[in-house]
Amino acid sequence: MSTIGQEDVLNALREVSEPVSGRDLVAAGMISGVAVRDGNVQFSIEINPAHADAMEPVRKAAEKRVAALSGVLSVTAILTAEAQQAGGNGGPSGGARGRASGQAPGPGGGRRAALPEGVKAIVAVASGKGGVGKSTTATNLALALAAGGRKVGLLDADVYGPSQPRMMGIQGRPESPDGKVLLPMENYGIKVMSIGFLVGEDQPVIWRGPMVMGALQQMLGDVAWGELDVLLVDMPPGTGDAQLTMSQNVPLAGAIIVSTPQDIALLDARKGLNMFRKVDVPVFGIIENMSYFVCPACGHQSDIFGHGGARDEASKLGCDFLGEVPLDMAIRTTSDSGHPIVVSDPDSPHAKAYLEIAERISDKLGGSAGEARPAPRIVIN
Numbered sequence: 001m002s003t004i005g006q007e008d009v010l011n012a013l014r015e016v017s018e019p020v021s022g023r024d025l026v027a028a029g030m031i032s033g034v035a036v037r038d039g040n041v042q043f044s045i046e047i048n049p050a051h052a053d054a055m056e057p058v059r060k061a062a063e064k065r066v067a068a069l070s071g072v073l074s075v076t077a078i079l080t081a082e083a084q085q086a087g088g089n090g091g092p093s094g095g096a097r098g099r100a101s102g103q104a105p106g107p108g109g110g111r112r113a114a115l116p117e118g119v120k121a122i123v124a125v126a127s128g129k130g131g132v133g134k135s136t137t138a139t140n141l142a143l144a145l146a147a148g149g150r151k152v153g154l155l156d157a158d159v160y161g162p163s164q165p166r167m168m169g170i171q172g173r174p175e176s177p178d179g180k181v182l183l184p185m186e187n188y189g190i191k192v193m194s195i196g197f198l199v200g201e202d203q204p205v206i207w208r209g210p211m212v213m214g215a216l217q218q219m220l221g222d223v224a225w226g227e228l229d230v231l232l233v234d235m236p237p238g239t240g241d242a243q244l245t246m247s248q249n250v251p252l253a254g255a256i257i258v259s260t261p262q263d264i265a266l267l268d269a270r271k272g273l274n275m276f277r278k279v280d281v282p283v284f285g286i287i288e289n290m291s292y293f294v295c296p297a298c299g300h301q302s303d304i305f306g307h308g309g310a311r312d313e314a315s316k317l318g319c320d321f322l323g324e325v326p327l328d329m330a331i332r333t334t335s336d337s338g339h340p341i342v343v344s345d346p347d348s349p350h351a352k353a354y355l356e357i358a359e360r361i362s363d364k365l366g367g368s369a370g371e372a373r374p375a376p377r378i379v380i381n
Helices: 006-013 049-067 134-147 209-221 241-249 263-278 309-317 329-336 349-370
Strands: 031-037 040-046 074-080 122-126 152-156 185-187 190-194 230-234 254-259 283-288 321-324
Touching (some): 006 031, 006 049, 040 049, 074 209, 122 134, 122 241, 122 263, 134 190, 134 230, 134 254, 241 263, 254 263, 254 309, 263 283, 263 309, 283 309, 309 321
Parallel strands (some): 122 230, 152 190, 152 230, 283 321
């Protein structure tokens, strides 16, 4: 296999012109974020958002041209807008608001993303802050839903800190038979997509906000998910650009908030819950993770982070309490090893906690799992 580099990619892109000025993409200064790793190529095309529709064929042409290079296995091109610039050309425009290929415009815009073909419902697993075990929870909930008979997919939306390749015990890279749509990776009967499949585990993703949002849209829409009853989205922590992008542009059936019992975590969980409510996404409920610790030697229960805080918070906020999961070494070690506890020890009390929570989530999806909910519109007062 031939080895390609950034200059090879740029030379190929010099053969693709943009329609406004007629210049090639490189001469127009529209190419950024070129990354080449093991035959997988990524780059961004910076545009004026007013020309987004006209630039979509250019994006596809750029992908096709780079895909023709010897040694290229996959190509991902993203349309991004850095700023607004009156009367500008097809190149970078001024401001921080951006739009990626296939992404719906902001408030007052027209197009909204639809459910990916074959996917009946999308549910976000979120947290107000990092370190509360959200990804571990998402992994085990996906497996628990599958154990209950659902066809499940798992999208790792934490671009800066992807966890699912390791937790789901998946190595390798997704294939793209036609160079346009990626096939998800799979293990334990769960279809998985993560930016972690495309970059090394120790390689940082250094992308600006619009690039992240474009990548999320493409990992959702340019993946052949097949027939799924539910696609769980392991959201990045917090309430930033990525969360708003998913909440605004994706027809979420609902959101699940993961928190630990202590006050500081619950404060952030409250912010996350209120964010979903403001963008009209139903909140299925709150899960209390690391709820208590049972000493394996003497059986004494210690409430290391407190206990019951999430249940009380759910009551105050008027949402359901979905259940509690203990702090236990087995949950951590099985997740780190790629053999989550729901599949490695399904009869353990910890696995049963996830299975009970999954049953409550499944009840909320009910028969409506196949009904597409229109994407909400954000209104900023």
